Amino acid sequence: MAAMHQEESFWLDATLDKREYGDLCAALELRARSGRPMPGFQLKGAELNGVNLVNHGGHHGYILHQADLYRANLQNAHLFALDLRGSSLMKADLRHANLHCADLRDCNLLGVRLDGARLDNVIWDRQLLQERKGRELAQRGNPAAALQYFQEAEETYRNLRLHLERAGLFEQAGLFFHREMVVRRLQLPRYSAQRLLSWLVDLFSGYGEKPLNVVLFSLGLIGLCGLLYFLVGVEQGGQRLGLDLGQGLLANLMDLLDCLYFSVVTFTTLGYGDISPHGLARPLAAFEAFVGSFTMALFVVVFVKKMTR
Structure with a gap:
């Protein structure tokens, strides 16, 4: 003993x-x-x-x-x-x-x-030790100490990512790249344009690591714009398509489906011309077409990045 x-x-x-x-x-x-x-x-x-x-x-x-x-x-x-x-x-x-x-x-x-x-x-941890400690310190109102931990976390994520890429483990390397970019964002001033832009890139594409985010955003925007077209109205052959309380439920449902179809056509910039916007629907259609063209280009970039690793 x-x-x-x-x-x-x-x-x-x-x-x-x-x-x-x-x-x-x-x-x-x-x-x-x-x-x-x-x-x-x-x-x-x-x-x-x-x-x-x-x-x-x-x-x-x-x-x-x-x-x-x-x-x-x-x-x-x-x-x-x-x-x-x-x-x-x-x-x-x-x-x-x-x-x-x-x-x-x-x-x-x-x-x-x-x-x-x-x-x-x-x-591996989903979040490394340094990132968790940094977040805890930031929540307690100690940004200076949190910044040091975030810097250490970024260095560690980068080191692990590089080694995993050399080992051919690209899926895990991609996850660490995403965390590396997140902690880099956390080092930026809290209310800055740079941090907001970085957050938006993360939200829409996971810094290029999450193609599904791009798809979900696209579907969400198409659905939202289709609903707005239904509320403000669009035209087909001189007739208004949109919400009409004087019509029955089935007629309104068919108009809603037509508005969703118009939203898909606008988002993808196909522009068949069978349905056209008027009034408030015009700036909305212009906005959706601009965002749609950008989003489709983003999806191609993200998808190619994932597939060519």
Whole structure:
């Protein structure tokens, strides 16, 4: 019992320089194979080149929560399915390491080196630690401290995106590019034209990563303009199409469908001419045609970007 307590103290003591320990890799592997969780292990700057922390034959990987791996050398390490939640991997060297299926949620990944690392099916946070902290500080009214975290988050997202692109994992790289642009927006003055424009680009296209947003916006605008045409009225063959309380429900419904058809034709700038706007419908049609031509061009750009990765 005393030996076990002494061993535990060794791993949890942040004052000990683990680099001076003889065969740290073998000791850590032996500790992992004991099956006991390894929370809070202090491995700052540890030399763990080629360490094997794979739980062979187990249904789950070993648990290494809240570990301090700041500047640790983990080159060529075998970390398949390792649960590293809450750990600090800040500036850790994970070049050519196997991180397949590893859990990196709540980890500090600022400055981590991942050249040649295997990153398939890694479990990432939707929002990295720095972004969450920055948002919390911004909500508490501390923009200066929040700005620092947002800058760190942008740097981390960019670093991860680049490594994922090199590894051919473009879907995940696209998600990190989106988060990178979001935290860049959060660094802009709160009530500025730049921030508003950036938000609109995110809303309409997810910074080029969400073609579905463009489609949904298009359908929404077509539906809204069709309803407005129905309220203000358009003309077909000299007859008015639009809301008429003197008509029955079926007649109004048919006019509404005609107005939606006119909205589609206007949005796509086809302009068949069978239905024409008049009065207030004219500026509305001009606005819809302008936005429609821009939106279709945007969709082509976003779609091509996604398909050519």
